[in-house]
Amino acid sequence: MSLKKTVLSAVQPTNLLHIGNYLGAIKNWIPYQDEYDCLFFAVDLHSITVKQDPAELHENTYRSIATYIACGIDPKKATLFVQSQVPQHLELAWVLTCQSSIGELSRMTQYKDKSQKHGDRIPTGLFVYPVLMAADILLYRTHVVPVGDDQKQHLELTRDLAERMNNAYAEQKGGPDLFVVPEPMIQKSGGARIMSLQDPTFKMSKSDPTPGGCVFLTDSDKEIEKKFKRAVTDSGTEVKAEGQSEGIQSLISIQSAFLNESYDAVLSRYIGKQYGYLKVDTANIAIEKIRPIREKTEEILKDRSYLDSILKAGALAARGRAEKMMNEVYKRVGFVRE
Numbered sequence: 410m411s412l413k414k415t416v417l418s419a420v421q422p423t424n425l426l427h428i429g430n431y432l433g434a435i436k437n438w439i440p441y442q443d444e445y446d447c448l449f450f451a452v453d454l455h456s457i458t459v460k461q462d463p464a465e466l467h468e469n470t471y472r473s474i475a476t477y478i479a480c481g482i483d484p485k486k487a488t489l490f491v492q493s494q495v496p497q498h499l500e501l502a503w504v505l506t507c508q509s510s511i512g513e514l515s516r517m518t519q520y521k522d523k524s525q526k527h528g529d530r531i532p533t534g535l536f537v538y539p540v541l542m543a544a545d546i547l548l549y550r551t552h553v554v555p556v557g558d559d560q561k562q563h564l565e566l567t568r569d570l571a572e573r574m575n576n577a578y579a580e581q582k583g584g585p586d587l588f589v590v591p592e593p594m595i596q597k598s599g600g601a602r603i604m605s606l607q608d609p610t611f612k613m614s615k616s617d618p619t620p621g622g623c624v625f626l627t628d629s630d631k632e633i634e635k636k637f638k639r640a641v642t643d644s645g646t647e648v649k650a651e652g653q654s655e656g657i658q659s660l661i662s663i664q665s666a667f668l669n670e671s672y673d674a675v676l677s678r679y680i681g682k683q684y685g686y687l688k689v690d691t692a693n694i695a696i697e698k699i700r701p702i703r704e705k706t707e708e709i710l711k712d713r714s715y716l717d718s719i720l721k722a723g724a725l726a727a728r729g730r731a732e733k734m735m736n737e738v739y740k741r742v743g744f745v746r747e
């Protein structure tokens with residue numbers, strides 16, 4: 410077993426990835442690669458909790474992995490894989506489902522938000538989604554999970570389930586715990602929650618209904634510029650020292666996350682200046698950061714056999730570890746094994 414601590418995270422390969430996914434998650438995975446045992450994957454099983462076009466899902470799964478690499482994840486250092494290629498995620502999800510309650514799952518805010526769009530035909534998958542996410546994490550004895558702020562509640566549930574299972578299936582008093590209780594790692598400044606450029610009271614999301622609200626990692630320089638120039642601010646004209654509107658705060662946060670600077674350091678450069686400067690500078694910074702990611706992603710995507718070989722090796726490594734964990738889980742639960 411590796412002596413390094415384990416870091417794990419994932420993105421749903423639905424639609425295209427955006428700067429919220431990058432600044433809130435992927436960018437923060439990169440510094441872990443040298444010192445930690447890292448697993449990063451595309452959660453296709455999570456994607457089908459809502460309707461997907463199969464051809465698009467297939468393509469976007471490759472694209473997600475190519476984007477991780479283009480953002481700086483090194484497949485030689487981290488294990489990269491596709492969730493559905495490791496069936497143990499589903500096996501553990503079932504065991505955890507049996508430990509979870511309808512009450513606690515009903516309290517998940519993301520479930521409440523997403524289920525509203527489905528009238529009286531709420532997909533069951535949407536309801537049990539957080540249990541599958543807990544399985545993703547607990548399967549690999551994960552210590553740290555770098556995610557955006559919106560995943561905090563899911564991480565709390567994961568921790569509760571880990572503790573519940575550890576108590577229910579303690580091998581013997583003082584024996585090793587079945588699961589590691591993971592810690593979320595959520596950025597303190599800037600990137601934890603990137604807001605829509607068209608409605609800064611809403612989180613930037615792949616399914617943003619307002620065109621221009623979401624900046625994708627595939628957007629051209631021109632598109633990025635246009636989206637930032639049209640970003641919703643307020644009726645004022647100049648940046649104030651305090652009491653900013655949500656739109657201005659959001660632009661400052663995006664800049665601070667891209668530049669790894671504190672919010673206050675970025676704000677101090679704009680106090681007394683017209684909003685236009687903040688918009689143009691933020692657009693230029695985003696353009697410079699996104700361009701290499703976009704170009705590298707396209708380059709990697711052209712070489713399917715390279716991507717397939719990475720995914721094959723990743724799935725093999727992940728399956729080996731997952732199988733060991735499931736043997737231990739089943740043994741503790743009392744199942745008769747071959």
Ligand code: TYM
Pocket residue numbers: 417418419420421422429430431432433434452455541542545546554555556557558559560563600601602603604612613614
């Ligand atoms: P997903 O696919 O919605 O988002 C992937 C990651 O991006 C972050 N994120 C954001 N961060 C800041 N601002 C935003 N506007 C923004 N939008 C998204 C998310 O917080 C997340 O870190 N349930 C997860 C996927 C998942 C997972 C896991 C994550 C499944 N299993 C195990 C970690 C570990 C989700 O739907 O993320």
